[in-house]
Amino acid sequence: MNLNSKNDVSSSVRVWDLGVRTFHWGLVTAVFVAAMTGFFGSPDSLSIHLIAGISICLLVLFRIIWGFSGSTYARFRTFLFSSNSVRQRLQDILARRHIRYLGHNPLGAWMIFALLLTLTLIVSTGAVVLGGVFKQGPLAFMMSFTTGRLVQEIHQILAFGLVGLIVLHLLGVAYETIIGKEKLISAMISGDKPALPDVAPPLPAKARPVVAFIVFAIFGLGGTFGVASFAARPGLGVPTASVDPLYAKECGACHFAYHPSMGTSAFWGGILGHLDQHFGEDASLPDGSRAQLAAYLKENSSEHWDTRVAHVLATANPNEPLRFTATRFWTRMHREIPDKVFASKAVGFKGACNACHSDAKTGLFAPQNIEIPEEARL
Numbered sequence: 001m002n003l004n005s006k007n008d009v010s011s012s013v014r015v016w017d018l019g020v021r022t023f024h025w026g027l028v029t030a031v032f033v034a035a036m037t038g039f040f041g042s043p044d045s046l047s048i049h050l051i052a053g054i055s056i057c058l059l060v061l062f063r064i065i066w067g068f069s070g071s072t073y074a075r076f077r078t079f080l081f082s083s084n085s086v087r088q089r090l091q092d093i094l095a096r097r098h099i100r101y102l103g104h105n106p107l108g109a110w111m112i113f114a115l116l117l118t119l120t121l122i123v124s125t126g127a128v129v130l131g132g133v134f135k136q137g138p139l140a141f142m143m144s145f146t147t148g149r150l151v152q153e154i155h156q157i158l159a160f161g162l163v164g165l166i167v168l169h170l171l172g173v174a175y176e177t178i179i180g181k182e183k184l185i186s187a188m189i190s191g192d193k194p195a196l197p198d199v200a201p202p203l204p205a206k207a208r209p210v211v212a213f214i215v216f217a218i219f220g221l222g223g224t225f226g227v228a229s230f231a232a233r234p235g236l237g238v239p240t241a242s243v244d245p246l247y248a249k250e251c252g253a254c255h256f257a258y259h260p261s262m263g264t265s266a267f268w269g270g271i272l273g274h275l276d277q278h279f280g281e282d283a284s285l286p287d288g289s290r291a292q293l294a295a296y297l298k299e300n301s302s303e304h305w306d307t308r309v310a311h312v313l314a315t316a317n318p319n320e321p322l323r324f325t326a327t328r329f330w331t332r333m334h335r336e337i338p339d340k341v342f343a344s345k346a347v348g349f350k351g352a353c354n355a356c357h358s359d360a361k362t363g364l365f366a367p368q369n370i371e372i373p374e375e376a377r378l
């Protein structure tokens with residue numbers, strides 16, 4: 001079959017099939033959203049970040065399947081180049097020899113594989129961070145906070161690496177467009193490129209969308225099922241029992257009852273040791289109740305849990321060791337909130353975590369559950 005004979009006069013060739021083009025522009029959109037929310041987002045953009053990440057995961061899965069079932073230039077085998085051809089390509093560029101390729105050129109092809117690999121690593125490390133740091137998603141049941149934090153650094157480094165690759169990719173496109181006079185961008189929209197009479201096309205292949213769809217559905221559904229069943233497991237080190245009723249009653253009388261996992265046992269010991277001078281109030285308790293609370297708080301203090309607050313609030317501020325709101329983490333996280341918001345009637349004081357964190361009483365403090373009350377913002 002001669003690919004060039006299809007559209008005789010203008011003689012253009014369908015290079016990028018619908019699958020490749022949809023993948024390409026879908027990926028551009030998803031990566032853009034993921035990068036914006038990842039680099040510049042606030043905690044409440046985590047949901048959008050996750051949707052973008054899941055989309056990237058599905059797009060990469062599709063592209064891998066399409067690499068074996070798409071039409072000619074979508075197939076991986078048509079752009080598996082050796083390092084020698086990449087070196088040759090670099091030498092051609094340096095020597096200003098312009099050689100046209102219909103599909104990916106060797107450098108471009110290596111870039112595609114580098115991008116697919118980096119995206120796979122970013123999505124995987126993202127799932128580890130989500131599980132370890134936020135105790136959400138399919139890996140929450142097995143990832144520790146410490147692992148999550150470590151992998152968060154790797155996730156970020158990979159994200160910067162991806163930005164670097166994208167810049168190189170765009171430079172490559174610019175080179176081909178300006179120096180090579182190729183209309184690469186419109187080719188990725190229409191799918192067509194001017195034919196190359198002097199270049200033999202690779203062994204042509206027909207797209208097999210039905211096969212691709214079936215394989216994608218099997219992996220997609222299997223993956224979704226696996227993810228859902230893993231995600232349903234309790235998170236590693238996440239408290240599930242509801243707060244002790246005596247504690248909820250005595251320590252929830254003036255402000256919401258702080259979850260025991262928020263303080264170290266030394267912290268709770270400090271609070272219970274000075275109840276008669278409790279931040280200017282007398283919060284004294286009968287000895288029996290106090291002993292009961294002491295035992296409860298000690299048993300459920302942050303040392304026993306692996307949630308984010310159990311870790312980040314554990315380092316007390318030596319000047320004000322008995323306030324969560326004096327810790328470095330807390331001040332950093334809330335520095336952009338004006339004092340008048342905390343003083344407002346809807347909030348009351350900085351320690352009224354539950355006014356803005358709807359899941360505060362569980363000790364989870366998920367990024368998706370933050371909302372400053374409307375009245376407090378006026």
Ligand code: HEC
Nearest residue numbers: 250251253254271279281282283322323324325326349351
């Ligand atoms: C009589 C009312 C009252 C009772 C009862 C009470 N507290 Fe408090 N608590 C306060 C006040 C007032 C503050 C300081 C509020 C402020 O910063 O303006 C406070 C602050 C705190 C803080 C510091 C919050 C922060 O990070 O700024 C902790 C921790 C705390 N209370 C724990 C407890 C525990 C545990 C109990 C039960 C043993 C308890 N409270 C019972 C009135 C009370």
Ligand code: HEC
Nearest residue numbers: 042043324325333347350351352353356365366367370372
């Ligand atoms: C006036 C509302 C308000 C109060 C009160 C408040 N927070 Fe927050 N908190 C926020 C907002 C808003 C953010 C997100 C800040 C940002 O944009 O980075 C946040 C962020 C956080 C985060 C990080 C969330 C994440 O996933 O990045 C934690 C943990 C947290 N707060 C804990 C607390 C604790 C503990 C208390 C009480 C001692 C508290 N907050 C009181 C509004 C509040």
